[in-house]
Amino acid sequence: MKKYTHEKAHEEIDYIFKTLLPQRGMAERPEQIRLCHSILDAMLDGSIALCDAGTGIGKTFAYLTAGILHGKCRAAEGKPQRPILISTSSIALQSAIQKEYLPLLSSVLLSEGLISAPIEAVIRKGKAHYACDARLERRVRQVEGSHKNPAARQALHTAWHVLDLDQLSGMSSYDRGRICVPKRCNCRRKDCRYRCFLDACQSGQYTVQICNHNLLLADLIHRSQKKKPLLPDSAAIIIDEAHKLPETARQMFGVTLNAQDFAELIRSLHVERYVLAAELLSEAVEPLAEKLSLPVEEGAGFDAYQMFLERPHQVLTVICRQLEGLLTRETWRLLSAVASTVSLFYLGNPEMIFYAADDDHGGAMLCGTVSELAAQLQATLWRQEQPIVLTSGTLAVGKDFSRFRTAAGLTGERPVTETVCPSPFDYQHNCLLYLPPDPIPLDAADYYDRLAAQIRQLAAASHGHALVLFTSYFAMSAVKERLQAAALPFPVFTMGKRPALTLAAFRAAPGSILLATGAAWEGLDFAGDGVSMLIIPCLPFAYPDAVKEKEREDYPNLREFLRSVVVPEMQIKLRQGFGRAIRTETDTCVVAVLDPRAARGRRYFQSMAEALPGMPVTGSLRAVEHFYRAHKDAGYFRLPNAG
Template identity: 40%
Template sequence: MGYDNNKGYARKYREKAHEETEYIFRKALPEHGLNVREEQLRLSHEMLDALWGNQIALCDAGVGIGKTYAYLAACVMRQKYREGRGNAEAKPVPCQPAVISTSSIALQEAILREYIPFLSKILLEEKIIHTPLKAVVRKGKEHFVCDIRLKQRLAAVQDKRKNEGQKKALFSLITCYDMDQVKGLSGFDRRLVCVPRFCPKDCEGREGCRYQRHLDPAKNIGIHFQICNHNYLLADASHRAKGYRPLLSDYQILVADEAHKLPEAVGQMCGKRLCYDDVLELCYFLEREHQKMRAGRIKAMLKTLFEITAQENPFEYGQKTAFRQTETGRNMLKESAALLFGTASRCGRGIPKWIRNRLEETGKILCFFQPVTDQRYILYLEQDKEQYPVFCAVSREVPAYLYGMLWEKGFPAIITSGTLRAGNGFLHTRQMLGLSGKKRGKQAPVQEYAAESPFAYRKNCLLYLPKDYKKIRHGSEKEAVQIAKQIRQLVYSAHGHTMVLFTSYSLMGNVCRVLRGSLPFPMVEVWRHAQEEIMHFKEYGNAVLFAAGSCWEGVDFPGDMVSSLIIVRLPFAVPDPVREAEKEQYESLGEYIEAVAVPDMQKKLRQGFGRAIRTETDTCVVSILDHRAAKGGRYHEKVLQALPACGMAESLGDVEAFIRSRKNVEYYM
């Protein structure tokens, strides 16, 4: 009888949770200025069902759905009516706060300072909850200032020549302990003044430490949401697996937003990286321990190593390249590793243990790149902003790691993003996230849901696939001239207001060189100071933005600012060592292209396409200047499959007519 009663109560609370979810999105939120979005409501119901049934929900949410409110409401309802605890006047039970993991700091701040306070205010007014929703952002130590280190750094630069902007940013840390809130701070300064990985127990500044005070709110009873990035979530899981003290309070609900970035975070967690700034930082701390001569030897030898590696491995910024080694490079690697290990040994207790550990870790990374390598890792090089190589070793076991660290535990989770679905399915996402194959261990069942964007793409968006676009050899001058001609015509058609997305910085540079001086609108090129250049583009209003890399996602240009989006090539991933290793898992190239290359392209294409329409009233032409996307092209159907249904055009006349029909006089002024 007791068991039947419990089932009855659970069913009753579940129904109440769904009823209140319906009320929140149909009545409460619209009364405070938000539109009723049927897909958002259905998405929240799906998420709530997954949490209630201890399932994992894979939720692909189109642009403009409002997925953040959808999962916040689902979490609040599950906390309020948790089985055996809920009743009509129940309060959200805060004993085990939900975790929201994201990729970007911007989204974390928005959830903390905008979404949760707004939702909390409404739910309190409607008496759906009786105490305010509380949240805390949890970030790694590297984001916060160590007051002792800051004092030392300020003394070191006080009377020295230094970039004034960087110096001002550094001194502003006296009053602001969160470095993410300070603009203009150099990467080198960040690394020198951040809280160290291991704080000494006898630290003289521990009592008044701002970082320790920052941690106190997270320990308070009454927190409903812990917000962190994917790396912090995975670090917490690793701590738990090794029996260390957890970084996050215990939780039974996980929300992974921007989940398409999770595999990348695992690669960073499990991999090894060494850049020249790491060496400079290490030498700086050695010098502070009165080891100036040893620091100088390390700095000189490793600078030579990085320079030789750069000469032997030329490649483009933003790309990965296979590590190639000559006898000279191999000898330098051995000598550099030996110097690092030898310095750690000879210094002994004359330097802190954590510096000895850093010396040994740096030596071990260099050992990875000698002939005897660990087959668990894929080795490659990247290029930093100073054009020095970065030594990278990435794990081959990303899906297995995610399964073991997160999903095997069996708790319910919401995994969401705007690009989880490729084509018509989630198969590739399941494989990347470790959710494919038969259910093992305690892994919760997986359910899938795709919420389509509420935007009227058929009315407000035109997809232009030029039919007369000819195939020209990649990298040739003729190709750059042809692309420039197409872009010029489209820019004139849209009267500026254009964003051009490239898959290659090299091609972007060649096209920009052809176009400079030939457009009557400002040209803005996004290279390495992206935020500054994007701000310039916004200020102009009707400029032309040329971008690649990170600008395929995360940038927001609502209104008329981007009324013409040009995608120069289909965003197939550039071949690199990681892709080559992935290719080895498939019997044929065709199977790999179908299973991995095309789904990855479709996801990236959707990300780029998402820059076009950002609100219900935006109108835009999206042009794809790739002959493979045109009607009859090899990937025409795959392109249409990836994008929302919208109007189609094959001529510039149609593009011009669409723009004229959608824009008013002010647009052209």
């Protein structure tokens, strides 16, 4: 039989994307094909590939196809068969890869004889996500005959049939903490489901193993410390949503603290009947927890939170002293962890950097990290021998990856390839950039009154269907108050402590307006007419914090720091925000950037223009209204039910 060669693998890429997938109704996209060839080359060369893939490229199919064909090349060369390891930031993408992308691709390749067996994938998670049979058995015995909530009791019994605790509903966080696999697992049960699951993951059954960035980094940390790996050796590592890797690494190489940590500890103390301790702690942390429940405020550094740590530190010290030896092992571990973290943030450590960042729950978290992040990544991730593919829609500014490479410590001697594949979308026809002819000065005394009026005008022109992305919670709140007072004909929603509920309400009310900040700049999809007007009041420059102050030391002057760090980061975040507007080839949207610094001829106009795809620019509201009349059907203009 003729040997499978690298050239044959590249020929199969063309056949798959030009013939097979179009037969299944998928469009042929030249940039997707180019991306797949580039990724396969990097895998075959054993190098690191940076791939900036614009919205709509189809990068997931590109890297999955390259990974599968790379496996065929390895088999032909007699190399051991190892899985492809894919790391992503979002649960939704992990699930889509396992349940949508891979089954379709596997079916196509199998039907054409390009693979000999179906491709199987598994999602890997940390221990705390899985049920421990021994602990579950013990917990079920503990609640027998008690007055436990029927739904919670049923959830415990259901756990006998569901290993992944994320698939269970109705289970309290307390019960979950009591039945999950512990950090140190010494289970000797021959029928342990978790052990059987790990054995299956190591057996070669799964061609693709999927995890999040945290687990990937945890595995690499284990390997660097000569501990038992958490994940199997892989043929290649693919990191999707790679723009989030540096921040995840900061958290993994350090510690974090958020309001949920306090809430879980207080609940555990209540459940174990230490009511006084729970109430004292609840009272002590209330001011801090309230501040952490909101996104990081404009210009607010770590000091804005540290002032609220003294009382929690004092109370936790007393509780630890008085309850030592009295709590269950799980609650004592939780208490000790929270107490030591609060102590670290309160007392400080000269070897660490402390800062506040937005969390995934619509609030803030405190972070403490190592000062030399680049060195940590070089000692863990970049020292791996297998090929590593990093991809995202926002890794580069134009064709320049230098900001990401610096932030990720990707400055070693290992070869790195760079590929930029622009989006296939017709932005020239489907998008319009609006820059106000008379932008409001940011320091105007009546700034928020005028900004709210400007947003009302734009929302009227777009008939609602608007997303307003703010750079601060204060600005969002100020505009919200003024819009509510104006009695708009469109419902106005504000992202807050329950983002999932707010998003559901916004999507259920077509034509409404959503005010958002923080994490809403990326990761939210609004395909269709839901967001046909994207309003950005201010360019998303990062606010100074301890991380930036430390990085500033690496540059000879402020101008160079702004050019190399501050402006590129703003451009990347602006691209992320723009990505909320156009998600499919048929979406149409007006993007309004109201920041006076982005006006024509101003300091950051060119930087903004470089970050966004080419599209017509206007300063006329009449042109905006004409855009909607030309691109939307009659149903779009019906007023939503504001009641």
